[in-house]
Amino acid sequence: MALLLATLAACSRTPQREPQRPSVTASIVAGEDAAPLIEIVAINRLPLTSAELVDPAGATTPAARIERETLPTTTVERQGIGVGVSGGSSQGIEGVTIELPLFGSRRRPPPSPGLVRSRARLPILDGDAYALSWERSVVRLRFGTAPGETSLAEVPAPDPRRH
Numbered sequence: 001m002a003l004l005l006a007t008l009a010a011c012s013r014t015p016q017r018e019p020q021r022p023s024v025t026a027s028i029v030a031g032e033d034a035a036p037l038i039e040i041v042a043i044n045r046l047p048l049t050s051a052e053l054v055d056p057a058g059a060t061t062p063a064a065r066i067e068r069e070t071l072p073t074t075t076v077e078r079q080g081i082g083v084g085v086s087g088g089s090s091q092g093i094e095g096v097t098i099e100l101p102l103f104g105s106r107r108r109p110p111p112s113p114g115l116v117r118s119r120a121r122l123p124i125l126d127g128d129a130y131a132l133s134w135e136r137s138v139v140r141l142r143f144g145t146a147p148g149e150t151s152l153a154e155v156p157a158p159d160p161r162r163h
Contacts (some may be wrong), residue, residue, distance in 0.1 A: 010146035026139055026158045031121070038122040038139060038158060043071070046116030046151065052062075053157065056136040063120035064097075071115045124160075131160050 024042045031037045040063070042048050051063040122139065124130045130137070137157035144150040 022140065024153065024155050026155050028124075028158050028160055028162065029121070031123070032130075036124045036127055036160065038124060040118075040120045040122070040139060040141065040145070040155075042118045042141060043115050044118070044143050045115055046149065048141060048143055049117045049145055050140075050142040051120040051122060052140050053122045053124070054138050054154075056133050058139075061122055061125060063122045066118055066120045068118045069114055071117055075078060109130075110145045119137050127160070130157075134158070134160055 023044075025141065027039050029037050029039045040048070040051050047068045048066055051066065052060040054060050109131060134157045138154045139157055141153045141155070142150060143153070
């Protein structure tokens with residue numbers, strides 16, 4: 001009986017939220033005038049507020065514009081079996097209840113805060129210099145605007161041969 005209860009308890013339904021790990025991609029794209037740009041796409045709970053290319057000497061080239069969109073909120077639930085046991089110490093077990101999630105009759109967790117997809121484009125001012133130093137360059141990102149609600153991230157500059 002104890003093994004059955006342990007097995008059923010291990011399978012119990014636990015609401016799960018989709019992971020909210022920030023993700024950042026950086027790639028080289030051609031701009032409107034065919035000049036190369038670094039395109040940053042970041043998904044995070046905080047909006048991207050600044051992005052800049054930092055070369056090995058510390059010189060920075062900021063993004064001229066950042067576009068943002070709020071993504072719809074979603075939740076994921078794991079389905080399983082719930083178990084309840086009732087009774088007292090002198091009376092023994094009076095009953096066992098097993099709950100199966102049938103026909104959508106399950107509780108939903110509160111929605112998670114939405115994620116923001118941000119897109120920034122940074123100009124590559126000197127393509128030849130970038131081609132020589134891209135491996136030592138980084139893209140510095142700042143997320144959020146409220147005090148205590150900001151974060152910084154750095155990602156490697158993208159390989160110019162992959163565009």
